[in-house]
Amino acid sequence: MNQIVHIFRKDTRHCWPEIVLSLAITAALVCIYPLRWLALPGRDALGTPSMNAAVLGTMLTGLVVVSWVMLIARIVHAESLVGVSQFWLTRPYEWKSLLAAKLIFIAVFLYLPLIVAQWLLLYMAGLNSASTIPGLLFNLLLITGLLVLPLVAIATVTENFFRMAFALLGAVLMGVAALVAITVQGYSNGYNNIWNRLLLLAMDNLAAPAHSLTSIGHHKQLLFALLFATVSGAVVLLQYARRKTWLCRAILLALPIAVAIGGMVKAHYALSGQALIDHDYPKLSTDAAPIRLAYGVDEKHQIIVFRGKNNSGALIAGARIPLHVSEIAEGTALIVDHSIVTLEAADGFRWSTEGSIPTLQKYDLPGRRVRDDYDVPQVFFEIPYALYERIKTGPLTVRIMLALTQLQATNSVHATLPTHDVAVPGFGLCEVETAGYGTLQCRSALREPQLTDVSASWSTTPCAVAEDELLLNHGIQWPGQLDREPAEFGIVPIQFAEVTYDWAYQDRKFWMDHLCTGAPITFTQYKYTGRSQVNLTISNFYFPPEDPASNIDHSGGMVH
Amino acid sequence: MITPSIATHALTRMYGSQTALDAVTLSVEPGSVYALVGPNGAGKTTLIQLIMNLQPATSGSAQLLGLPSSQIRGAALNRIGYVAESQELPEWMTVEALLDYLRPFYPAWDRELEAQLLRDFALPMKGKLKHLSRGMKMKAAFIGALSYRPALLVLDEPFTGLDPLVRDELIQGLLERIGETTLFLSSHDLAEIESFASHVGYLEQGRLLFSEEMTTLSNRFRKVEFAVDPASTPPPKLPPVWMEFERAGSLVRFIHSQFATEEETRAEIEALFPTAREVAFAPMPLRSIFLANARTHRASRAQFESGVAAVSTQGGRA
Numbered sequence: 001m002n003q004i005v006h007i008f009r010k011d012t013r014h015c016w017p018e019i020v021l022s023l024a025i026t027a028a029l030v031c032i033y034p035l036r037w038l039a040l041p042g043r044d045a046l047g048t049p050s051m052n053a054a055v056l057g058t059m060l061t062g063l064v065v066v067s068w069v070m071l072i073a074r075i076v077h078a079e080s081l082v083g084v085s086q087f088w089l090t091r092p093y094e095w096k097s098l099l100a101a102k103l104i105f106i107a108v109f110l111y112l113p114l115i116v117a118q119w120l121l122l123y124m125a126g127l128n129s130a131s132t133i134p135g136l137l138f139n140l141l142l143i144t145g146l147l148v149l150p151l152v153a154i155a156t157v158t159e160n161f162f163r164m165a166f167a168l169l170g171a172v173l174m175g176v177a178a179l180v181a182i183t184v185q186g187y188s189n190g191y192n193n194i195w196n197r198l199l200l201l202a203m204d205n206l207a208a209p210a211h212s213l214t215s216i217g218h219h220k221q222l223l224f225a226l227l228f229a230t231v232s233g234a235v236v237l238l239q240y241a242r243r244k245t246w247l248c249r250a251i252l253l254a255l256p257i258a259v260a261i262g263g264m265v266k267a268h269y270a271l272s273g274q275a276l277i278d279h280d281y282p283k284l285s286t287d288a289a290p291i292r293l294a295y296g297v298d299e300k301h302q303i304i305v306f307r308g309k310n311n312s313g314a315l316i317a318g319a320r321i322p323l324h325v326s327e328i329a330e331g332t333a334l335i336v337d338h339s340i341v342t343l344e345a346a347d348g349f350r351w352s353t354e355g356s357i358p359t360l361q362k363y364d365l366p367g368r369r370v371r372d373d374y375d376v377p378q379v380f381f382e383i384p385y386a387l388y389e390r391i392k393t394g395p396l397t398v399r400i401m402l403a404l405t406q407l408q409a410t411n412s413v414h415a416t417l418p419t420h421d422v423a424v425p426g427f428g429l430c431e432v433e434t435a436g437y438g439t440l441q442c443r444s445a446l447r448e449p450q451l452t453d454v455s456a457s458w459s460t461t462p463c464a465v466a467e468d469e470l471l472l473n474h475g476i477q478w479p480g481q482l483d484r485e486p487a488e489f490g491i492v493p494i495q496f497a498e499v500t501y502d503w504a505y506q507d508r509k510f511w512m513d514h515l516c517t518g519a520p521i522t523f524t525q526y527k528y529t530g531r532s533q534v535n536l537t538i539s540n541f542y543f544p545p546e547d548p549a550s551n552i553d554h555s556g557g558m559v560h
Numbered sequence: 561m562i563t564p565s566i567a568t569h570a571l572t573r574m575y576g577s578q579t580a581l582d583a584v585t586l587s588v589e590p591g592s593v594y595a596l597v598g599p600n601g602a603g604k605t606t607l608i609q610l611i612m613n614l615q616p617a618t619s620g621s622a623q624l625l626g627l628p629s630s631q632i633r634g635a636a637l638n639r640i641g642y643v644a645e646s647q648e649l650p651e652w653m654t655v656e657a658l659l660d661y662l663r664p665f666y667p668a669w670d671r672e673l674e675a676q677l678l679r680d681f682a683l684p685m686k687g688k689l690k691h692l693s694r695g696m697k698m699k700a701a702f703i704g705a706l707s708y709r710p711a712l713l714v715l716d717e718p719f720t721g722l723d724p725l726v727r728d729e730l731i732q733g734l735l736e737r738i739g740e741t742t743l744f745l746s747s748h749d750l751a752e753i754e755s756f757a758s759h760v761g762y763l764e765q766g767r768l769l770f771s772e773e774m775t776t777l778s779n780r781f782r783k784v785e786f787a788v789d790p791a792s793t794p795p796p797k798l799p800p801v802w803m804e805f806e807r808a809g810s811l812v813r814f815i816h817s818q819f820a821t822e823e824e825t826r827a828e829i830e831a832l833f834p835t836a837r838e839v840a841f842a843p844m845p846l847r848s849i850f851l852a853n854a855r856t857h858r859a860s861r862a863q864f865e866s867g868v869a870a871v872s873t874q875g876g877r878a
Contacts, residue, residue, distance in 0.1 A: 006661075006664050006665075010661055013657075014650075078650070084614040084615055085644070085646045085647055085648050086647075086648055087647055087648055087649050087650060089614060090612060090614070090640070090642035090647075091637060091662070091665055092634055092636070092637040092638045092665050092666065093633075093634065094634045094635070095634070
């Protein structure tokens with residue numbers, strides 16, 4: 001114990017300038033970050049207040065991490081584990097005491113200020129409560145596994161700060177190169193190849209690649225944190241106990257390679273298309289289905305076909321097929337995770353969107369929510385133009401499959417928008433940002449709130465006009481997410497959700513709406529209840545003539 | 561039986577296919593001053609790093625104070641001191657801070673001895689190590705290694721690059737510890753260790769050519785000169801213990817590496833050179849002994865390698 005304290009004191013004396021710098025950056029973060037939501041004098045002085053505070057806050061968050069890298073490098077390299085000429089190697093250090101002293105240093109000068117800063121930020125955000133403690137601890141676990149232990153591990157296998165910085169830079173460049181390669185190849189090499197599947201995994205859940213398109217119930221942060229913590233922890237222990245530098249370097253290098261290989265193997269064997277959906281989205285009987293689909297063209301429900309280019313620049317024909325949706329139970333909402341459209345011609349020709357990359361904006365619900373009273377539901381798909389030319393004279397059989405995630409409303413909070421924060425239990429605190437068009441700025445502790453339907457009356461006229469002249473319009477937004485991990489990995493424990501209806505596409509026009517104080521607003525939270533698929537077959541289908549006015553590029557299959 | 565302070569058995573270290581240390585076996589008696597000498601690159605530092613557990617041996621074993629070298633860490637280092645020319649000190653510390661930091665690590669730290677060494681070495685307490693000269697840094701390292709009265713002090717090229725005055729001060733400091741501390745030091749400068757080493761080992765290209773007491777070593781090497789009839793033919797084969805044999809006209813000169821008595825050697829000479837006369841014997845300084853050994857070893861190695869090359873070339877042609 002004496003040796004632990006002795007080494008800890010020495011490190012504290014040695015690193016006091018870096019400690020002071022790190023504490024100052026953390027203190028600056030605590031002072032500046034709340035300007036995103038606090039109406040303080042300094043906020044106006046910053047210009048566009050929340051934006052500048054956000055930029056400054058992000059920079060300071062980055063600087064906190066940089067100061068941690070510096071501190072970790074300094075204390076580990078003070079007794080460098082690489083090489084044979086270090087003074088301490090021939091002194092009676094107990095490796096356990098040495099390691100313990102370093103860990104205590106990290107606890108005292110990294111974790112303690114972080115916890116205090118996070119608590120202060122939550123306090124200033126009005127979000128501090130005992131219920132946030134598990135989330136704070138979970139976040140600390142994520143920070144340990146994903147940031148601190150890997151940094152300590154890299155420090156133990158490098159000789160000095162510059163070599164460590166070089167190794168970190170290499171790791172970042174490797175990661176960026178892999179992501180760029182996956183993204184470029186995934187989009188440009190056609191569908192249903194390994195890159196394409198890797199892209200799906202990277203977008204959805206690489207650690208535990210879901211058989212699903214939404215990662216409900218998966219603990220991807222925790223899995224990654226545990227994986228990195230285990231490997232990094234093993235490296236740190238091995239280095240301090242045995243100083244097996246090359247072995248430890250090999251282990252650290254093998255980690256991203258193993259993750260990449262694991263991802264590729266998973267991608268290779270992962271289910272895709274209809275098989276994937278059949279696995280995770282059971283087909284229910286008509287009575288048990290959460291929704292009923294029908295097809296019928298009328299004045300409101302029109303088929304639209306247009307010509308355009310897809311993401312790869314290839315000529316395509318886009319088609320929107322309107323749907324009649326009914327029998328959605330009260331208090332139920334649905335996310336369309338994926339849709340597959342299959343076209344069959346009388347001569348045996350068959351074409352399907354099965355292998356396409358679905359749009360994985362999981363919670364972009366206004367574009368995905370299937371409710372007959374909200375705009376016109378329609379399924380959209382793209383087909384290579386040459387194929388379209390071949391089949392456009394019809395008749396065709398169209399099979400539509402929707403993979404749905406079902407949600408059930410849990411509780412609703414009704415409020416009138418005040419000029420200051422409105423507290424929504426289980427959601428967070430929201431205030432109207434009066435600059436610009438007026439949006440609802442919400443903040444929550446540690447993670448995005450549970451998926452919530454925010455319904456409000458939005459004005460199509462500026463808020464400044466007389467109240468009786470306001471042209472109100474009903475608007476719905478869906479902030480939040482379904483994942484229930486208690487915290488998002490991050491230094492700042494506050495998540496922001498901007499609920500806006502500034503730009504709305506409706507009736508083929510863009511609208512700019514305004515959220516004004518005094519407007520009624522309802523927050524309805526939803527929970528996940530299950531998944532299913534519904535199918536619709538349209539016989540004797542004919543494409544109408546192209547509509548040049550609709551030439552807007554889109555991709556993926558979604559219901560509008 | 562007294563446990564040797566250091567004992568190695570067939571200690572070997574390979575770097576890839578290159579042999580840095582080749583099956584070195586030696587023993588250092590407690591209380592002795594063992595000087596490990598050899599040219600640069602001979603493997604002295606490698607040997608010291610192996611016995612100090614700074615790097616692992618490829619094969620063989622080493623023991624320090626009865627402990628396997630693989631266990632030389634933690635509390636085992638309470639009784640072992642180590643100073644190396646290449647050692648990195650915490651240069652941000654002052655001498656005072658360094659000693660304050662080291663003291664609690666050693667239960668046997670002797671503050672009086674520390675104070676005495678500080679006085680003897682005239683070391684400034686407040687200056688940061690990074691601002692001190694090389695000699696001053698080495699003095700600080702010595703105080704940090706002597707003040708807990710280690711049973712064994714291992715020094716790797718401790719005097720390299722030091723001015724004579726500092727070197728003498730350090731040697732004086734070491735001489736005062738002789739008896740209570742076994743000294744094991746490496747050096748490529750023979751003159752600096754000749755005055756106080758009791759034992760000596762000679763490393764050449766990773767191989768320990770000899771390891772023995774200084775007096776024995778001095779006694780068994782003699783420079784021999786004699787005259788012969790210029791017309792006489794030399795014997796076809798000379799004894800292997802005759803090193804650096806030279807003949808210039810009537811004068812013959814060589815170094816006898818297994819000298820016992822003048823009478824025996826004279827008889828040996830007369831058996832090979834019947835016309836030999838005016839045989840003279842001269843003791844050799846340590847420096848000359850090592851130079852003779854180094855030259856002989858290199859010449860025989862070169863001869864061996866050229867022989868191997870010739871054989872392999874012939875084999876290739878065949």
